[in-house]
Amino acid sequence: MASDGSWTDRIDTAVNDVFEPVRDVLNAVVFCEIEIAGSPFPLIVGWLVLAGLLFTAGFGFVQVRRFGAAVKLAAGRYEQPDAPGEVTHFQALTSALSGTAGLGNIAGVAIAVSVGGPGATLWMILCGFLGMATKFVECTLGVKYRDIDAEGRVSGGPMQYLTKGLAERGRPRLGRFLALPAAAMILFFAFFGGNLFQVNQSLEQLATATEEHTPFFTGSAGALLFGLVVAVLTALVLVGGMRVIGRVTSRLVPAMTVLYVVACLVVLLANAPHIPDAVATIWREAFRPEGVAGGVAGALITGFQRAAFSNEAGVGSAPIVHSAVKTRRPATEGLVALLEPFADTVVLCTMTALTIVVAGAPSYAAAREAAAAGGDGGDTTAGISLTSDAFATALPWFPVVLTVAVFLFAFATIITWGYYGLKAWSYLFGRGRIAQGAYKLLFCSMIVAGALLSLGTLVDLADVFLFLAAVFNITGLYLLAPVVREELRKVDVHLRRRDAGLPDEEDGDAGPPEDDPGPPAGSVTLTQ
Secondary structure: OOOOOOHHHHHHHHHHHHHHHHHHHHHHHHOOEEEEOOEEEEHHHHHHHHHHHHHHHHOOOHHHHOHHHHHHHHOOOOOOOOOOOOEOHHHHHHHHHHHHOOHHHHHHHHHHHHHOOOOHHHHHHHHHHHHHHHHHHHHHHHHHOOEEOOOOOEEOOHHHHHHHHHHHOOOHHHHHHHHHHHHHHHHHHHHHHHHHHHHHHHHHHHHHHHOOOOOHHHOHHHHHHHHHHHHHHHHHHHHOHHHHHHHHHHHHHHHHHHHHHHHHHHHHHHOHHHHHHHHHHHHHHHHOOOOOOOHHHHHHHHHHHHHHHHHOOOOOOHHHHHOOEOOOOHHHHHHHHOHHHHHHHHHHHHHHHHHHHHHOOHHHHHHHHHHHOOOOOOOHHHHHHHHHHHHHOOOOOOHHHHHHHHHHHHHHHHHHHHHHHHHHHHHHHOOOHHHHHHHHHHHHHHHHHHHHOOOHHHHHHHHHHHHHHHHHHHHHHHHHHHHHHHHHHHHHHHHHHHHOOOOOOOOOOOOOOOOOOOOOOOOOOOOO
16 A cells, blocks of 8 residues: 555544454454364365365366366367357456456465465365366356346356256245345455455555655555556456456466466576475475474465465356356356366466475575464565565566566456456346446446555455355355256267267257266265
8 A cells, every 4th residue: 555644544544443343253253263283274265175075076076087178168179159158268267367366376375385384385286176176166057047138248156046046946045045145245355355455465566666766656646646547447448348358358367377477487497406306395395394383284274275265266256257158058168167276276376386485585484484483474465575585586677577467467356356346236236327337436446545545454354255255155056066967968968079070959959979978986976
């Protein structure tokens, strides 16, 4: 936050004082912890990981067995240009990635490897792997039960599949009970976690990177200018709707990902002799961590927690954008969606962790010592500085690259969460032009506020609400799992026919091919 002790500080203090008691109560409930081997374990993280385990087993390791098909779908091999929807499989994937790939990959991972040790990296990868199955389930349902209006605009997500899906299965009241709070919580996070926090932290990084040359961005004038520029850019994208968001993110996400990965590779190449030792350290400390409270459990919990917070599998946000895909086969997008946690957590988070561990910057060593001594180490700004220092070990000016990456990640997150919030708003207040115009004005105004204010308590509340949404969403996913199994069977038939050069058939006519092996031996069948 840019502040000079003026009215911004007074507003921050007043707002935080009002909402702090609410935050403390809800935080204690949603992030309720139990102690495992001396380490606190948030039950909400266990709820997310358990869903990943059950869906992985229940769908026969779908993230492994159909990974190749998912890549082909994302690459456009089975595209259906005349199908209902607004964007391609690839555009839907990049739009969803723009909402999850961000500060969690840059700052959150740094916190994980400093607090939970290098071994937390392995557990992050495992949690990301499990999250792939959850994303498959929720995004298949997002397409299955989406609404398409007369103008071809799509509305999908937990609001639709919880109400329509559970009504279809004879539980309409339960569906409405689960959908309403899920929409409200996603909307709250869109304003404060997916918007205000992103612009605030990207400005923080910009001010830090430029303060040696100019103090402009540390003052209110620089913050206001930054907020206005981001707000105008966001408005231009949001006014264009999902089609424009898809086009922007299909270019922005690959560009920012390549930029960030190349930056990591430069650091790794500069420290190439140390890479084998770093990999060995990550593996060894995953099972025998040093200086980590709770030992293996402490490293595992830290890794799972950061991965769950990074890829958001199970919270119900990603199905909103995945539902806009052009397809007649819902599970095709479910397969594409499983690539999201792979790219977000397995690839980007691992690259960040390996870069920090290999670089071994003094700030990282100090953070490890503080964590071993019982320090907190959970500050996001501190996390960004650890990653920045790792980049600086290769070239002194490399943090500038990080600044660009942080801004791109933040902007992509803002526009995607702007779309998520719009769909939640529309479910709660209607889809009329006035209602949607009011939302877009309010959302863009919040961007300017985020450049001037921190409103830390509201950001903390946003995290609480987002992960509370996972309780409602995953409950519905369990009940609707049989629907997903049937949709997966249809897609297996569809892809085999396409690979054989045969014309596609309608859902009701397409039966399993003669050589269909069915679910793999030993898989668990999820039923209501």
